[in-house]
Amino acid sequence: MQLKPIGLIHSPFQQASGTPIQSRAAEGVEGRVELFPEFIDGLKDLDGFERIWLLYWFDRAACEHSSLIVSPYLDPHRSHGIFATRAPARPNPIGISPVRLLEVRGNLLRVCDVDVLDGTPLLDIKPYVAQFDRFEVTRSGWIEDVTNWQTTADSRFETKR
């Protein structure tokens, strides 16, 4: 199971500290997706979608020294299993972000609501489809107890490239 980067995500964020936590906290933040030219045919008709999933590799997450129990950004005083959080330092460090698609021009996508570090390797693009992705949920575990909705990350899961 070998991945290949299909492009790069460009954003205003050079380090984890200060980067928005999730697309929801990145409203209005513009970024750019640079798809490598050999994949450009795969973009046909993508521009009809208002929102798209970016799948990417958390290349600066400290996965080698990671634990299966973490204190996430939004609940720093308690610990949870890594699979009950969206923390980047995961056994397979794949991130998913539902960003807003503003424009497709050649192999470049202008996107908004970007919560990703600059230069992050892109793995996949999928359309966000309400029928597939939008669900009502009545139980959201520890997230229900969050009172301090901090909006930016810090360096706790970060490593240098």
Place this chain on the structure above:
Amino acid sequence: MQLKPIGLIHSPFQQASGTPIQSRAAEGVEGRVELFPEFIDGLKDLDGFERIWLLYWFDRAACEHSSLIVSPYLDPHRSHGIFATRAPARPNPIGISPVRLLEVRGNLLRVCDVDVLDGTPLLDIKPYVAQFDRFEVTRSGWIEDVTNWQTTADSRFETKR
């Protein structure tokens, strides 16, 4: 960028043909996620979430012979770029499914709304969080033109293991 399987997804579906298209078409279909025992600590507090994302490897998708232009299950008479579809035969064959979590027992998860082939390698589990994943969208590209909402896949993207 090397992935490691962290478990297996078990489902009633042995082949693509007849497998539900997306979790939405798999309502009520039960499956089982078997997390490899060394990752069990990562499940702490996952049981509080009603829905979870499974990330997995499309191990029977015909990616080697894949094209960047495909006719998806839901629009078989037109073609779209692979990134404008959720088809499995992708440059990086990673699938995402928002399944309902029924029960966590040791390293086994009982789940529902499973649209995944039996024996699929699991890559990651993330909680589905409404604040992060649930978006209003007013434009959904070619999906808006779908009139025949067929609910099961066929073999067009399949290859043998």
